[in-house]
Amino acid sequence: MSDISAMHPISRRSLLSGMAATSALLLLHPFSARAASNQAHLRLMETTDIHVNVFPYDYYADKPNDTMGLARTATIMDTIRAEATNSLLIDNGDFLQGNPMGDYMAYQRGMKEGDVHPVIKAMNVLGYDVGTLGNHEFNYGLDYMFNVVGGSNFPYVCANLTKGNLASDPKQDELFFKPYVIIEKIIKDGSGAETPIKIGFIGFVPPQIMLWDVKNLEGKAQTRDIVEAAKAWVPAMKEEGADIIVALSHSGIDGAPLADRMENASLHLAGVEGIDAIFTGHQHLVFPGPKSWDGIAGVDPIKGTLSGKPAAMAGFWGSHLGLIDLLLEKDGQRWRIVDFTAEARPIYHRDEAKKVVADVADKAEVIDAAKAEHEATLNYVRTPVGKTSAPLYSYFALVADDPSVQVVSQAQTWYIKQMLKETEYKDLPVLSAAAPFKAGGRGGADYYTDVPAGDIAIKNVADLYLYPNTVQAVAITGEQVKNWLEMSAGMFNHIPAGSKDAALLNANFPSYNFDIIDGVTYEIDLSQERKFDNDGLPVNPQANRIENLQFDGKPIDPAQKFVVVTNNYRAGGGGKFPEIAADKVIFVAPDTNRDVIVRYIVEEGTINPSADANWTFKALPGTTVTFESGPKAKQFLGDLKSVKIEDAGDGAEGFAKFRLIL
Structure with missing residues (x-):
């Protein structure tokens, strides 16, 4: 395991300002620019709490909205991918419900055999590598959720959602999804040489779905405590050869002492030995971000760490892209983290008059992927x-x-x-x-x-x-x-x-x-x-x-x-x-x-x-x-x-x- 807690992460801005580099180099993240022959820069990108907001459009107000939309987040992804030598894209849950397009698809259109949900169409266009579930994935019932995720070109993971009663050992639980995946990726090091790395992703959903969606889940599913599940499965990921382990936690950040079946357990999850980085969500907040969690032991909202490990939460409705940048070094046959930065990059800003100003335009491929459903939703809501x-x-x-x-x-x-x-x-x-x-x-x-x-x-x-x-x-x-x-x-x-x-x-x-x-x-x-x-x-x-x-x-x-x-x-x-x-x-x-x-x-x-x-x-x-x-x-x-x-x-x-x- 990498001793991340002993590191002193540097800010991207300070690195850039301190580099005497050409304008071409300035397009790269400092880790990509400075990586040695035995080092590599890996950029992990997160969306979370999209809530079916594929378009930058507020269906409730029936007008465009520049603060939202996966089509906008997708555009900054292009720039962000270009800044890094190697990258992976994940979604951290709550993608299926939350606006009238979600309701239109579930209640009016339905999912016939062979159909692909518009939010999944958009994600497939963008080439996601892995996703996990949020609590709102269960709002329309299990069968509907499985039909939707069945259209994805990438795997979903969830380590604490079971088909029935909990086993005495979490590893004996009968799960609906794989608890984790290990992606073997070929990455380029600082010399341009290509070499494999194994990156493990493990996912978690709030246990409270059994309260919030009892009608859909009672007698059909059960949930296990997030930290308990992690302690059982993370060692198995190490045994399977994962160099780096990333937690996809649809669970927020709470400074309260660890309690059984905690809703916002990400801080305690980050403390589980073997986890190297953590993406969070559920709270609709931005991390890193000063003041949001000031004074909570183990949380550094400036550097972007939980229990000393890099962490990010990417707002909601596509407002931000969460970024964790890792500088990796080959140590014998295994990779380890030697430095990191964390960031949540927005799709808009406010000007001096406090008006919203879009930083990017729509990505046409994403708009095209969901255009028919968007227009049908407009007819539905009007x-x-x-x-x-x-x-x-x-x-x-x-x-x-x-x-x-x-x-x-x-x-x-x-x-x-x-x-x-x-x-x-x-x-x-x-x-x-x-x-x-x-x-x-x-x-x-x-x-x-x-x-x-x-x-x-x-x-x-x-x-x-x-x-x-x-x-x-x-x-x-x-x-x-x-x-x-x-x-x-x-x-x-x-x-x-x-x-x-x-x-x-x-x-x-x-x-x-x-x-x-x-x-x-x-x-x-x-x-x-x-x-x-x-x-x-x-x-x-x-x-x-x-x-x-x-x-x-x-x-x-x-x-x-x-x-x-x-x-x-x-x-x-x-x-x-x-x-x-x-x-x-x-x-x-x-x-x-x-x-x-x-x-x-x-x-x-x-x-x-x-x-x-x-x-x-x-x-x-x-x-x-x-x-x-x-x-x-x-x-x-x-x-x-x-x-x-x-x-x-x-x-x-x-x-x-x-x-x-x-």
Whole structure:
């Protein structure tokens, strides 16, 4: 194994600036330019979390978008390949679901024998060498996933997805895919001589797919802990002759202590002996990148290392290409790493006015590969299904009751009452839990729902509800309803009374876990500490952020039973909400939440999504807080009746800043 942790990686920029070289040499990465006769430069390139974004096109907004698209990432690949003597291309998962093209292919077009999915067509054009699975590969079911990956010209690996119960030894697990592949590649060394090297790739998926896609996987599959699987299979890769071992981890970076079946386990995975480099994903972040993981032991976000080993995470939707460059040296019969750099190279930048500027054009071959499906998707998403009497937008979804969430709750309540009317639960009061999916954050300053009054098309429904979740309902008590809301209130920082312009939003709390529960009214007291941490564990058991919680105009009875309609992710334990898990589920729908919203709009003809202000913040006189939203939010300030919000100038990265007066 290479002793990577003892190295002092150099930056590509410092190497280039220190080289007295010709302009021709400057086109090469320094490792290619300086490699000796017994050395070779190997460039590993990663895409991750593509989510079917082959085209630089936002189907939800129905317009081009220069921040996304594998067709753009493909263009920078050409330049990046040219900078290196030797290269390999991998995909790190979540390629199959995530935009309307994915839904069109799964729900409308289907996969007939001999068909090749457009995202796979694009990958085949680009010559990928290996791929692994992400959690969203399972959203449409196992059979569909296997049909799709069967069209690829490259292998898929996954070491912790099994066909049944786990064996006592991970190496005895019956796996759906090979746990790893070892690619024997002929590489050129510094003298131009060609010599073979064996590079091993091992893949991992978050174990939580068994919660998130229980409908598709229960009784058909099982998952093993990522680190446990790695410790079993990496030695076998060494025994098989792998010179270099690269982990393809569709799992993010988390500084928490190692725990069984950890979702974001890449830091601990990098610590497994024998792994030389690691590609990560799942979190939709960029690594290396300063500030994202400052202060986490074992993470160097500047050099791009996890546990001292080179690592990269390439953003999402094709926004970046992850790069790990290895300077290899032949040590007897084996290759070892003597130096490395890591980078995530973007496809766009923002100018001084914070506007997005594309750095590259489309790669024609990729566009051509998926053009027919792209045009069919456009027809699919433009189909009208009804009208809305008021605009639907999510610019203030994290700070006030919101029309885009309201219509989801209206549709869910309408649906579940029909489904339960002949069951033992027909007389229980129905509540609805829904969260804003497009609320800026890591998605950027344009990542908001914005549907004008008038016609609603399928693209608008997909914009309201991004994921193909299915409807589920749970039966819980009034006390559990309160704790559900206490968990959701983790969206907000602690704001002592009298604070001036304190940051309101907790950047580490995902917006899709900020559930609004309709059917009750309540206030959120920001002067109280949060009751639960992000794992649903009580950190301030005596705290009570949720105040004046009422049902039917009266204080909620902690013992009263309620039906809460939600989605399969939340009902199955997604987000780790206290006491919300599969044992509380009373109804599992055959329909997706999106389909329910479409049916509701069709049934109503014209919907009225006006927010009913069933929740608000408790007044804290003399206290103000700030938050960021999209610049277009300013035009809707006059719509807000339950809160006082004012323009507070510019935010970062193209966002606008607002002040909330408590």
